[in-house]
Structure formats: C-alpha cells, structure tokens
Amino acid sequence: MERLVGKFCKIVTKEPGESRASVVTGILEDVDYKDGFILVDSEQGLGCLRISTVVAIKPGKRRPEHKIKKDEEAAVGIGTLIVFIAMVLVAAVAASVVMQTGETLQQRAYAVGKQTIRDVSSGIRIIGVTGYTDPDKTVMEYLAIAVTPRAGSYDIDLNKTLLYVMYNNFTVLGLNYQDNDVVASSVNQSGIFHTLNMTNITATEYGVIAIHDADGSIDNSYGLQTSDQAVLLVNLTDALSETNGLLPGEQLNGKLVPEIGAAGIFTVSAPNAFKYRVEEL
Numbered sequence: 001m002e003r004l005v006g007k008f009c010k011i012v013t014k015e016p017g018e019s020r021a022s023v024v025t026g027i028l029e030d031v032d033y034k035d036g037f038i039l040v041d042s043e044q045g046l047g048c049l050r051i052s053t054v055v056a057i058k059p060g061k062r063r064p065e066h067k068i069k070k071d072e073e074a075a076v077g078i079g080t081l082i083v084f085i086a087m088v089l090v091a092a093v094a095a096s097v098v099m100q101t102g103e104t105l106q107q108r109a110y111a112v113g114k115q116t117i118r119d120v121s122s123g124i125r126i127i128g129v130t131g132y133t134d135p136d137k138t139v140m141e142y143l144a145i146a147v148t149p150r151a152g153s154y155d156i157d158l159n160k161t162l163l164y165v166m167y168n169n170f171t172v173l174g175l176n177y178q179d180n181d182v183v184a185s186s187v188n189q190s191g192i193f194h195t196l197n198m199t200n201i202t203a204t205e206y207g208v209i210a211i212h213d214a215d216g217s218i219d220n221s222y223g224l225q226t227s228d229q230a231v232l233l234v235n236l237t238d239a240l241s242e243t244n245g246l247l248p249g250e251q252l253n254g255k256l257v258p259e260i261g262a263a264g265i266f267t268v269s270a271p272n273a274f275k276y277r278v279e280e281l
Contacts, residue, residue: 001031001038004059011040012056013049021055028057122153122261124161127229129266129281131236131246132193137274139245143234143281144192145256145266146211149224153261155217156224160259163206163232167252171239173206177222182207182233185219192231193278203238232256246270 009028014021026042037048127146134141145163149156163173176182181200187209188195196207209231210218217223218230236245246252249272256264268281 001028001057004028004057005031007059008062009040009057010060011038011049011054013053014055015053024049025060118154118260119262121150122156122258123150124148124153124156124224124256124258124261124264125150126256126264126266129268130192131268131270131279131281133274133277133279134245135277137277139243139247140270140274140279141235141237141245142193142198143236143246143252143268145232145234145254146229147224147232147256147264148229149226150262153226155226156258156261158208158218158222158224158230162257163234164255164257165234165239165252166254167240167246167250168242169240171203173204173234173239175208175222176202176205183219183222184209185213185216186210187231192233196233198233198235201233201235201238203235203241207233209233248272248274 005028007028008026011024011026011028012021013024024040024042026040029039029041029046031038031051033051036051038051038054039046039048124147127148129146130144131140132142132144133139158175159177161175165171165173181197182205184195184207186195192209195209198207201207208218208222210228211231212227212229213219214227215225217225218228224230240246243250246268248270250270252268252270254266254268256266270281271279
C-alpha cells in the first residue's frame with residue numbers, strides 16, 4: 001500500500017458482522033501499520049480506515065469535475081425578469097399615488113386651515129341696538145343696529161351680509177345697494193332715524209349709515225373695514241307687518257350674518273311701556 005500513497009484509490013471495506021461491503025474513493029494520504037490505520041482524503045473530508053477492514057484497494061482515476069459550458073452559464077429567466085419589471089412598475093405607480101394623495105391632502109388641509117382661521121377671526125360685532133317708536137309711543141317702528149368688524153377681521157361686504165329677524169315670523173333682510181336712498185355717508189342734524197327716508201326701506205332690506213368711515217369704503221363699496229362703524233336701519237313697520245312694529249313687552253331675536261366670519265347675534269326686549277320715542281334696547 002506504500003506505493004499507492006498520494007494516489008487516487010478505490011478502497012473496499014467490510015466491517016466484521018456486516019454482510020455488505022462499502023466503497024470509499026479518495027486519495028490515500030498515509031499508511032500506519034503500527035496502529036493499523038490508513039488515512040484517506042475523500043469527498044467527505046480527511047478520514048481514517050482500519051487496515052483490518054480493508055478487503056481490496058486499487059488505484060483509480062479521479063472523475064473530472066463538471067465544467068460549465070458557455071451556453072450553460074446562469075442567466076435571469078424571462079419570467080423572473082417580467083416579474084421584476086412588474087414589481088418595479090407597481091412600486092412606481094404606488095409611490096406616484098401616495099405622492100399625489102399627500103399633495104392633495106396638503107393643499108386641502110392648507111385651504112381648510114386658511115378658511116377656518118378666516119372664519120374664526122372674522123365677523124361682525126354688535127355694538128348696540130336702539131329703537132324708535134311712533135308719535136303715540138304705542139309701538140316701535142324702527143330699529144337701529146350699530147355694528148363694527150371684530151378685532152383682526154377681514155373686510156366685511158355689507159352687500160353680502162344678511163339680517164335675520166325672528167318674531168312671529170322669520171324675515172330675511174339684505175342691503176339693496178342699487179337704491180342710493182337706503183345708504184348715507186353720515187348722520188344729519190336731525191338724528192339717525194331722520195337721516196334716511198325710512199319709508200324707502202322695505203320689509204326685505206335694511207338701510208346703512210356710515211358713522212366712522214375714514215376711507216369712504218362704506219359709501220363707495222359697502223365695505224366695512226377695520227375700525228369702521230355703521231348703523232343698520234330696519235323698518236319694523238314693514239318687517240313685522242302683522243303688528244306694524246314691535247309691541248311693548250315683546251322680544252325680537254336677530255342675527256347679522258356676513259359672507260365670511262362669525263355672525264353678530266342680538267336679542268331685543270322692548271320695555272312694557274315706552275317712556276321716550278328713542279329707546280335703548
């Protein structure tokens with residue numbers, strides 16, 4: 001066996017008590033007669049066999065290793081490539097949808113936030129409400145509502161501001177900007193209730209008198225700006241046609257609603273007896 005050391009051999013072994021023999025192929029590395037072993041470097045690694053179990057040993061040829069030919073080189077299959085491209089396209093579409101959705105939500109949130117801030121910060125504030133009775137002091141014929149924008153408010157367009165009056169019925173009044181007889185730039189010497197011709201104010205409109213209008217916005221464009229003050233005149237005789245006005249001891253609810261911003265709400269309670277023609281309500 002010394003002559004076979006370093007050669008590729010085929011070794012047949014049979015353990016005592018076994019009926020079948022085993023075959024081991026590999027390079028014979030060493031023979032140890034003293035201890036009774038041989039060293040074999042096989043495909044399973046370096047191992048030893050007892051000499052007493054060796055039935056036969058003969059040199060052989062190592063099987064040539066299988067080499068990959070040029071036409072057998074690994075390549076990505078067309079199916080895998082299609083799946084990969086589909087995954088890339090799906091990911092691109094999903095990313096585009098997410099980006100568009102995020103941009104839409106951002107724009108919507110900005111618009112909603114801006115509108116909310118405008119609605120919260122803007123609005124009309126009711127300064128006071130005054131009534132004017134008939135000569136016999138039996139019924140309140142006219143109503144004067146002093147208004148001004150809230151602090152930090154956007155400009156209020158009186159032409160787009162509605163006055164809701166609730167008594168026995170529900171009446172909606174607006175400014176008839178085409179009728180110059182229902183708008184005045186200042187109060188004359190006779191007082192607020194004699195500045196406009198109240199008979200020109202119908203049951204569905206109110207008149208406007210500018211009290212503080214430095215830039216003339218109320219008179220020119222019916223715009224109520226910061227620090228401006230105005231008085232809205234209501235003809236209760238026409239608005240409350242069933243009673244021809246507000247009777248003593250009665251209550252009138254009103255709401256002044258601008259195009260943007262918070263509404264100005266007021267409640268008028270007439271005294272049980274009118275002492276003067278002009279009554280603070």
